[in-house]
Each structure stands twice: as C-alpha cells, then as structure tokens.
Amino acid sequence: MSHPYAVPQRPAAAYVGIMFAAYAARIDRDQPLNGLELGERPAPDVRPGWTTVNVKAASLNHHDLWSLRGVGITDEALPMILGCDAAGIDEDGNEVVLHSVIGQTGHGVGPREKPSILTERYQGTFAEQVTVPSWNVLPKPKELSFAEAACLPTAWLTAYRMLFTNGGVRPGDSVLVQGAGGGVATAAIVLGAAAGLRVFATSRDEAKRKRALELGAEAVFATGERLPQRVDAVIETVGAATWSHSVKSLRPGGTLVISGATSGFTPKSGELNRIFFLELKIVGSTMGSKEELASLLSFCAAKGIRPVIDSTLPLDRAREGFSKMAEGELFGKIVLTV
Numbered sequence: 001m002s003h004p005y006a007v008p009q010r011p012a013a014a015y016v017g018i019m020f021a022a023y024a025a026r027i028d029r030d031q032p033l034n035g036l037e038l039g040e041r042p043a044p045d046v047r048p049g050w051t052t053v054n055v056k057a058a059s060l061n062h063h064d065l066w067s068l069r070g071v072g073i074t075d076e077a078l079p080m081i082l083g084c085d086a087a088g089i090d091e092d093g094n095e096v097v098l099h100s101v102i103g104q105t106g107h108g109v110g111p112r113e114k115p116s117i118l119t120e121r122y123q124g125t126f127a128e129q130v131t132v133p134s135w136n137v138l139p140k141p142k143e144l145s146f147a148e149a150a151c152l153p154t155a156w157l158t159a160y161r162m163l164f165t166n167g168g169v170r171p172g173d174s175v176l177v178q179g180a181g182g183g184v185a186t187a188a189i190v191l192g193a194a195a196g197l198r199v200f201a202t203s204r205d206e207a208k209r210k211r212a213l214e215l216g217a218e219a220v221f222a223t224g225e226r227l228p229q230r231v232d233a234v235i236e237t238v239g240a241a242t243w244s245h246s247v248k249s250l251r252p253g254g255t256l257v258i259s260g261a262t263s264g265f266t267p268k269s270g271e272l273n274r275i276f277f278l279e280l281k282i283v284g285s286t287m288g289s290k291e292e293l294a295s296l297l298s299f300c301a302a303k304g305i306r307p308v309i310d311s312t313l314p315l316d317r318a319r320e321g322f323s324k325m326a327e328g329e330l331f332g333k334i335v336l337t338v
Contacts, residue, residue: 108133
C-alpha cells in the first residue's frame with residue numbers, strides 16, 4: 001500500500017533517505033526545551049525481525065521532557081528522535097498501534113538486553129517513520145482514530161495497569177486520583193468510571209476539577225482537601241506535593257499505586273508511622289505489558305471509551321506541544337499528526 005510518507009527501502013547498510021522529526025539534540029537539565037530541535041533525520045534502516053511503520057499520529061508524554069533533561073538517556077545516544085507512542089500503517093498496509101517497551105520478551109533484541117522504553121535506546125515516534133520489533137505492533141481497533149489510538153500505549157496503559165493490575169480494585173471500590181488533568185490521571189478517571197469504580201479526583205485548578213466531573217468522577221476536591229471517606233486505592237503521579245494527602249486518604253489496608261512524581265521525589269514526610277500502623281500497601285507501577293495494551297484497546301473499543309485529547313498539532317509545531325506540557329497547561333493528551 002502506498003503512503004505519502006513512505007521512504008523506499010534499501011539494503012540495511014545503505015543510506016535510506018531522510019525524514020522530518022522532532023529530536024533531542026542536547027541535554028539541558030534546567031531548560032529542557034533548549035535541547036529540542038525540529039528538522040531532518042535519517043529514515044530507519046531495515047533490521048531483521050523489525051518492521052517500519054508510517055506514523056499517522058503520536059502523543060506526548062512527560063517521559064519526553066525527562067529525556068530532554070537526560071533522564072534515561074546519555075549524551076552518547078544523541079541525537080535521539082523523541083516519542084514513545086504512535087499509531088500508523090505498517091509495511092503490509094495494516095492500521096496498527098505500537099507497544100512502547102522494547103525487548104520485554106526478547107523479540108527483536110539480543111538475549112541479554114534489558115527492556116527499555118522507546119527513545120531510551122532506540123529512535124522514537126515523533127517522525128514520519130519509526131521502526132520497532134514486529135512483536136511490538138498490535139492491530140488498531142477500527143473504532144479508534146489514529147489520534148485516539150496514539151494516546152494509549154504509555155499514559156493510558158500506565159493507568160490501566162495501576163488500576164486493575166497493581167491497584168487490585170473491583171467494581172464498587174473507591175479510588176482517589178491525584179492531579180486531574182495529567183495524561184495518566186485523566187486516563188485513570190475515565191477508565192475507573194467505565195469499570196464501575198467510585199472515582200474521586202483532585203486538582204489545584206477549578207476548571208480541571210469541573211472537567212474531571214464531566215469525565216465520570218463522582219466528586220472532586222482541591223489539592224489536599226479532606227475527602228468524605230477513606231478510599232480503597234490512590235492513583236499517584238504527582239509525588240512530593242500530594243504524597244502525605246494520598247497516604248492519609250487510604251483506608252486501613254488500602255493501596256497507594258505510584259507511577260510518577262512530577263512535583264518531586266522527596267516528600268516532606270514519608271508518613272511511615274501511618275503506613276505501617278494501618279498496614280497500607282505502596283506499589284510502584286511502570287507502563288504495562290503488550291497483553292494489557294491489547295486488553296485496553298479492546299476495553300476502549302467495546303465500551304466506547306475515547307482518550308481525552310487536549311489538542312492536536314502537526315509535527316512541525318511540536319515545540320508548542322512541549323511548551324504546553326512543560327507548563328502544565330493541559331487536560332488530557334497532546335497529539336502530533338504526521
């Protein structure tokens with residue numbers, strides 16, 4: 001199937017052409033956007049066991065900002081095309097979604113290579129093309145657009161695993177989602193409500209609290225505000241700023257699931273006395289498996305769930321999307337289209 005962004009395939013040793021991309025050219029821990037550049041990069045080489053996907057849509061994650069700060073990546077890996085998530089068309093003309101964890105089961109990589117998120121070791125999705133192990137490609141449900149599907153593999157998959165695998169919640173249980181507006185938090189509200197959970201959400205911003213109600217939250221609160229009841233689980237991505245409130249909001253034996261710390265890694269109080277006295281569980285959570293992504297795609301298609309998209313921008317305006325995410329002025333995902 002022909003495609004407007006297709007690049008003719010040549011032998012792996014040959015130069016295969018150029019493509020437009022958004023990439024990390026340098027690392028700047030204090031001003032990460034200083035390292036972001038837009039321009040031409042080499043198109044992917046042919047690799048045994050890998051497939052090249054023509055990208056139709058890709059979504060931003062905080063992981064991309066952390067990469068520009070040098071987290072999970074070194075100067076030796078630069079320049080690195082950014083982007084973990086994408087949906088597009090594979091070499092056989094199929095509409096597909098990418099699973100972002102490379103080497104999770106050894107497919108396409110060496111037997112001793114540790115799993116990594118795309119862009120930690122391999123070029124990412126903010127480009128006209130990306131190449132990944134063939135194992136990492138899943139069919140895109142026809143019910144989802146390319147932009148919607150591109151939102152799922154990192155933030156929404158992370159929320160799915162936090163809730164249903166590591167949080168262990170069941171329909172009727174109560175969940176507190178900290179920081180409504182972020183990609184993972186927004187996904188947790190929508191998925192939790194669709195699964196029959198009682199979802200409470202917090203945000204410093206009144207408009208974001210209102211949006212959380214519209215997405216299915218039962219009640220919303222200002223950050224740090226006392227809840228009317230203690231909850232079975234807390235979905236925590238904010239970190240230091242909300243940690244104490246998260247711990248205090250759990251019922252005895254409850255579970256706090258953490259997958260990020262956008263406000264910092266070191267809270268003023270670890271609340272250790274409360275944790276051991278109430279026998280609370282603290283569970284770390286990162287991404288999710290290919291099987292969980294397949295279940296998430298099926299769940300969204302079957303229940304009419306659609307990712308919340310804050311804005312859609314063409315790839316050549318990626319800097320605007322990065323700036324908006326860095327400033328926290330978003331609700332849901334930012335999608336780049338190719």
